[in-house]
Amino acid sequence: SGGELQRVAIGATLLKSSNVFFFDEPTSYLDIKQRIQIAKLINGLPDGKSASMVIDHDLIVLDYMTDLINVMYGHESVYGVSSGVKANREGINQYLDGFLKEENMKFRNSALKFEKYIKKIAGQKVSLVSWKDFSQELGKFSLTGSSGELFKHEVVGVLGENGIGKTTFVKMLAGEIQSSAFGGKVSVAYKPQYLDISDDVTVAEFLREAMQYQNQIITPLDLQKLYTKKLSTLSGGELQKVMVAKVLGEDAELLLLDEPSAYLDVEQRLIVAKVIRSIIEERECTALIVDHDFMFLDALADRVVVFTGQPAVEGKIEGPYELHDGVNKFLKTLDITMRRDDRSHRPRINKPGSVKDREQKSENKWYY
Secondary structure, eight states: OHHHHHHHHHHHHHTSOOSEEEEESTTTTOOHHHHHHHHHHHHTOOSSSOEEEEEOSOHHHHHHHOSEEOOEEEETTTEEEEOOOEEHHHHHHHHHHTEETTTTEEOSSSOOOOOSSOOOOOSOOOEEEEEOSEEEEETTEEEEEOOEEEETTOEEEEEOOTTSSHHHHHHHHHTSSOOTTEESOOOEEEEOSSOOOOOOOBHHHHTTTGGGOIIIIITTTTOGGGTTSBGGGOOHHHHHHHHHHHHHHSOOSEEEEESTTTTOOHHHHHHHHHHHHHHHHHTTOEEEEEOSOHHHHHTTOSEEEEEEEETTTEEEEEEEEEHHHHHHHHHHHHTOOEEEOTTTOOEEEOOTTOHHHHHHHHTTOOBO
């Protein structure tokens, strides 16, 4: 699989006797736990005799594993410019600001911001779909879950390792896998994990329903320039944005998005998160998001479902929990603590054994 091949390639690189190691997007296809493990391995490479360079779109992991940052900016498919070397915290914050202080260079009209507190919708919560305690057998894999429900007008994130049943759970909600545990019939729009397009149609034809949301979906995702292209000719990132727009444009009560941040760069991921949030707030619908980019889910989710178990053997569904409680539970299984950056409010992983790391663990506060 993609994740298995990625780990083999990283392992082969780490085993080489070299002075400089280059890793181009090493977190692609990996789950959150694997990303942290890879970050720890790469972080342990510099030993006075060697150095490593990493290119990646996962800002949390990049911040965790690097000492210095170069910011790349420019215009897609036209030109690119590399900034001078910056300390990793300052470099990432300047990238989010869209302004390089030392170079006096502004490369984005507005900053990418993280809300310190997620706004809650006032009023009584209304149940949209619920499920009872269940056990589902799929070959040699078993998935069990305790009862839970999704409310109208919320975004629920899904956290867990690869091969632990997240996509199976989404397919059960979508009706692709039949289960008697789910109560209440709702209309569903579903974006699968793997994008397999067989229809040879143009983007404009494919997004006919979504085009009514010009200001909410089409313009922010910059899809107008793709209208005349056929789906089969799109790049991975272009196709991902089109598929997300397709789901958001459908008249459905439950929007299921499996890894919507894949193939997208940092800026595109945060824009997609903002677009999903605006659609949920505008319409009486609910979104369930499966993703491995923790920053993406942090910027988007109200609550989270946590998957535990043994990959490819058994999975267990817990939640949904409130965002803080669910993430705190999940980070404890990874043995990492997180805080928010004082300036940008983005989530950051504490260095193992640091004062902040020890303080949060002693207070059982793994999530800021």
